[in-house]
Amino acid sequence: xxxxxxxxxxxxxxxxxxxxxxxxxxxxxxxxxxxxxxxxxxxxxxxxxxxxxxxxxxxxxxxxxxxxxxxxxxxxxxxxxxxxxxxxxxxxxxxxxxxxxxxxxxxxxxxxxxxxxxxxxxxxxxxxxxxxxxxxxxxxxxxxxxxxxxxxxxxxxxxxxxxxxxxxxxxxxxxxxxxxxxxxxxxxxxxxxxxxxxxxxxxxxxxxxxxxxxxxxxxxxxxxxxxxxxxxxxxxxxxxxxxxxxxxxxxxxxxxxxxxxxxx
Numbered sequence: 150x151x152x153x154x155x156x157x158x159x160x161x162x163x164x165x166x167x168x169x170x171x172x173x174x175x176x177x178x179x180x181x182x183x184x185x186x187x188x189x190x191x192x193x194x195x196x197x198x199x200x201x202x203x204x205x206x207x208x209x210x211x212x213x214x215x216x217x218x219x220x221x222x223x224x225x226x227x228x229x230x231x232x233x234x235x236x237x238x239x240x241x242x243x244x245x246x247x248x249x250x251x252x253x254x255x256x257x258x259x260x261x262x263x264x265x266x267x268x269x270x271x272x273x274x275x276x277x278x279x280x281x282x283x284x285x286x287x288x289x290x291x292x293x294x295x296x297x298x299x300x301x302x303x304x305x306x307x308x309x310x311x312x313x314x315x316x317x318x319x320x321x322x323x324x325x326x327x328x329x330x331x332x333x334x335x336x337x338x339x340x341x342x343x344x345x346x347x348x349x350x351x352x353x354x355x356x357x358x359x360x361x362x363x364x365x366x367x368x369x370x371x372x373x374x375x376x377x378x379x380x381x382x383x384x385x386x387x388x389x390x391x392x393x394x395x396x397x398x399x400x401x402x403x404x405x406x407x408x409x410x411x412x413x
Contacts, residue, residue: 152168152170152208152211153207153208153211155168156168156208156211156212156215156217157211157215160215160216160217161215165293167289167293168208170208172201172204174197174198174200174201174204175194175197175198175201175240176232177232177235177238177239179193179194179196179197179238180193180197181193181196181197181199181200182200184200184203185197185199185200185203192237192238193238194235194237194238194239194240205225209223219266219267220267221265222263222264222265222268222289222292222326223262223263223264223265224261224262224263224285224289225260225261225262225263226259226260226261226262226282226285227259227260228259228282229249229250229256229257229259230242230245230247230248230249230251230254230255230256230257230258230259231248231249231255232248232249232373233247233248233249233255233373233374233375233378233383234372234373234374234375234376235375236375236377242254242255242256244404244405245258245404245405246380246382246383246405246406246407247370247371247374247378247380247382247383248371248373248374248375248378248383249371249373249374250346250371250372250373250374251345251346251369251370251371251373251374251383252343252344252345252355252356252365252368252369253368253382253383253406254363254400254404254405254406255374255383256371256373256374257343258404261280263326265326268292268326268327269326269327269328270326270327270328271328274328274330275330276325276330277330278322278325278330278337278339279337279339279340279341279358280320280322280325280337281319281337281341282319283318283319283320284319284320284321284322284337285319286317286319287317287319287320287321288319288320288321288322288323288326290321291321291323292323295323320336320337321336322336322337324336339358339359339360339361340357340358340359340360341357341358342354342356342357342358343355343356343357343358345367345369346371346373352367352389353366354366355367355368355369358400361399361400361401362397362398362399362400362410363397363398363400363406364395364396364397365392365395365396365397365398366391366392366395367389367390367391368382368387368389368390368392368396369387369388369389369390370382370383370384370385370386370387370388371383371385372385396409397409397410398410
């Protein structure tokens with residue numbers, strides 16, 4: 150209700166707005182209200198997820214009611230993969246390897262859903278380019294200041310930030326926010342680096358992705374992926390290793406990181 154009221158007041162005042170809505174739902178301990186508890190086949194996790202789904206629907210309904218649904222950029226994503234140690238009370242990474250706390254795909258790759266008809270995104274279109282949550286800030290900043298939009302001081306702030314690239318860990322992907330989803334020069338271009346949950350200078354990054362190819366220089370399991378995980382690589386007992394040669398996978402055909410590439 151507070152989020153909806155915030156958007157309603159902004160539109161009534163003819164002001165642009167940014168709503169950063171972070172939900173606790175599906176994180177443990179899980180909970181749901183009286184309208185959702187016991188209503189799904191997935192237990193407490195399902196009930197919590199259903200209530201979260203409903204809350205997002207309420208925000209979308211508010212945007213429809215105040216007449217800005219098509220001109221509002223909606224960006225839905227998560228910060229990490231599922232906490233598999235919670236077993237049936239946790240999420241599921243599907244065919245992806247391991248989960249939260251690891252640098253395997255199950256720990257790092259998350260859903261990304263963007264809706265913005267006015268920006269050129271057509272319903273049902275799919276983008277397979279690699280992006281990061283680090284890209285959200287520079288992207289939103291660019292969109293918000295593209296024509297100044299009447300936001301006093303924001304243009305100066307943008308110039309100050311862009312003048313020092315050390316402040317920007319992400320890339321502006323606003324040119325990709327259309328149905329053809331083509332990355333331009335100076336963007337991420339399919340490259341991504343993977344650091345572990347607890348990074349150390351003497352170990353550096355754990356893995357790198359370039360296009361469809363991912364290379365693991367170091368590997369380690371995680372308590373967050375569960376002590377009884379069927380995949381022993383995911384368990385906390387899977388200690389830090391430096392495989393030689395590094396483990397290499399083709400994520401286009403092997404998102405589960407099972408079949409190691411060999412040779413050149």
